Amino acid sequence: MTARILDGKSIAMMLEEALAKQSAALEKRAGRKPGLFVVLVGDDPASAVYVRNKTRACARTGVNCFESILPASTSQDELLGIIDEANAREDVDGILVQLPLPAHICAEAVIDRIAPEKDVDGFHMLSAGALLTGQRTLGFRPCTPMGVMKLIEEAGVDPAGKNVLVIGRSNIVGKPLAIMLLEKHATVTIAHSRTTDLKTLARNADIIVAAAGRIGLVTGDMIKPGALVIDVGTNRKPDGKLTGDVDFAAALEVAATVTPVPGGVGPMTIAMLMKNTVESAERRLAQLP
Numbered sequence: 571m572t573a574r575i576l577d578g579k580s581i582a583m584m585l586e587e588a589l590a591k592q593s594a595a596l597e598k599r600a601g602r603k604p605g606l607f608v609v610l611v612g613d614d615p616a617s618a619v620y621v622r623n624k625t626r627a628c629a630r631t632g633v634n635c636f637e638s639i640l641p642a643s644t645s646q647d648e649l650l651g652i653i654d655e656a657n658a659r660e661d662v663d664g665i666l667v668q669l670p671l672p673a674h675i676c677a678e679a680v681i682d683r684i685a686p687e688k689d690v691d692g693f694h695m696l697s698a699g700a701l702l703t704g705q706r707t708l709g710f711r712p713c714t715p716m717g718v719m720k721l722i723e724e725a726g727v728d729p730a731g732k733n734v735l736v737i738g739r740s741n742i743v744g745k746p747l748a749i750m751l752l753e754k755h756a757t758v759t760i761a762h763s764r765t766t767d768l769k770t771l772a773r774n775a776d777i778i779v780a781a782a783g784r785i786g787l788v789t790g791d792m793i794k795p796g797a798l799v800i801d802v803g804t805n806r807k808p809d810g811k812l813t814g815d816v817d818f819a820a821a822l823e824v825a826a827t828v829t830p831v832p833g834g835v836g837p838m839t840i841a842m843l844m845k846n847t848v849e850s851a852e853r854r855l856a857q858l859p
C-alpha cells in the first residue's frame with residue numbers, strides 16, 4: 571500500500587487565488603490594498619528565505635508588503651519604536667516580526683507591543699487568550715496551526731473523536747494546534763522532549779502532527795496503519811536539502827495520507843498569513859467611522 575501525498579503547495583495556491591479576489595474587491599472599497607509590515611532583524615539565512623517567500627505571496631494575493639530589514643545590532647528600544655510606527659500607520663493591516671530574534675532582544679516584549687488588531691501572526695497574548703477561550707472575533711490564530719487544520723480537512727479526516735498526537739509544545743505550533751484540535755473535538759496528546767515512550771503514543775494515534783524539528787523522529791514502526799501524518803518539521807540536512815521530522819519513505823508504506831517537506835505545511839503557513847492579513851484589512855475597514 572502506498573499513501574496519498576497531500577499537496578500543500580497546490581492547496582495553498584488555490585487558497586491564494588481566492589484571497590487575491592477578496593483583496594481586489596477590498597481594494598475597490600477601501601481605495602488601497604491590504605498591507606503587511608514584515609520586520610527582519612539580523613542575517614539568519616533561513617529567516618531571509620521565509621521573508622522572501624512571504625513577499626512573493628503578498629505579490630500573488632494583491633497585498634502591499636512593507637519590509638524593514640534591520641541589522642542584528644538593533645536595540646530592543648529601536649525595534650519597539652519601529653513597531654510603534656507600524657502600529658500607527660493606516661496603510662498597515664498586519665505586522666510580523668520574524669523569529670528568532672537576536673538574543674539581546676526579548677521576543678515576548680516585542681510581540682506584545684504589536685497592536686492586537688494587527689497581530690496577523692497570532693502570537694500576541696491577546697490572540698493566544700482568544701484562541702484558548704474560543705473567541706473567533708478577537709485576535710488572530712497562528713498561521714502554521716491554521717494551515718495544519720486546513721490540511722487535515724483536505725485529507726477528508728474529521729478530528730472529532732480521533733486520537734491525535736501533537737509532537738512539540740511551542741507557542742507558535744504545538745500548543746495552539748492542540749487547542750484548535752480540541753475545539754474540533756479530538757482527543758489530544760501533546761508530546762515533548764520529556765515524553766517517555768513516544769512510540770506507544772504514536773502507534774495509538776489516528777493523526778500524528780510532527781513539529782519537533784528533529785530529523786527522523788517519526789519512524790515507520792511508530793505509525794498506526796491508515797493514519798494521517800502531517801509533517802511540520804523544516805530541517806536542513808547536511809547536503810543543504812530541506813527535510814521534515816518524519817521518515818517520509820517509511821510513512822508512505824504505512825499511513826493513509828502524508829504531507830511532504832517541502833511542499834506541505836510550509837506553503838500553507840504562508841497562505842494563512844495572507845488570509846489573516848486580508849481578514850485584518852476587512853475588520854479595520856468595517857471599523858472606520
Ligand SMILES: NC(=O)C1=CN([C@@H]2O[C@H](COP(=O)(O)OP(=O)(O)OC[C@H]3O[C@@H](n4cnc5c(N)ncnc54)[C@H](OP(=O)(O)O)[C@@H]3O)[C@@H](O)[C@H]2O)C=CC1
Nearest residue numbers: 714738739740743762763781782783802803804835836839
Ligand atoms: N512549515 C512551517 O510553516 C513551520 C515549520 N516549523 C518547523 O517546525 C519545527 C518545530 O518548530 P517550533 O515549534 O518553532 O520549534 P521549537 O524548537 O520551539 O519546539 C520544538 C518542540 O519539539 C519538542 N521536541 C524536541 N525534541 C523532541 C523529541 N525528541 N521528542 C519529542 N518532542 C521533542 C520540544 O520539546 P521541549 O518543549 O521539551 O523542548 C519542543 O516542544 C521546526 O523544524 C521548525 O523549523 C516551525 C514553524 C513553521
Ligand SMILES: Nc1nc(=O)c2c([nH]1)NC[C@@H]1CN(c3ccc(C(=O)N[C@@H](CCC(=O)O)C(=O)O)cc3)C=[N+]21
Nearest residue numbers: 619620623667668669670691804832833834836837839
Ligand atoms: N514571526 C514568525 N512567523 C512565522 O510564521 C515563522 C517565524 N516567525 N519564524 C520561522 C518559522 C518557520 N516558518 C516557515 C514558513 C514558511 C516555510 C516554507 O515556505 N517552506 C517551504 C520551503 C521553504 C524553503 O525552500 O526553504 C516548504 O516547506 O515547502 C517554512 C517555514 C514560519 N515561521
Ligand SMILES: [Mg+2]
Nearest residue numbers: 691712713714
Ligand atoms: Mg506563522
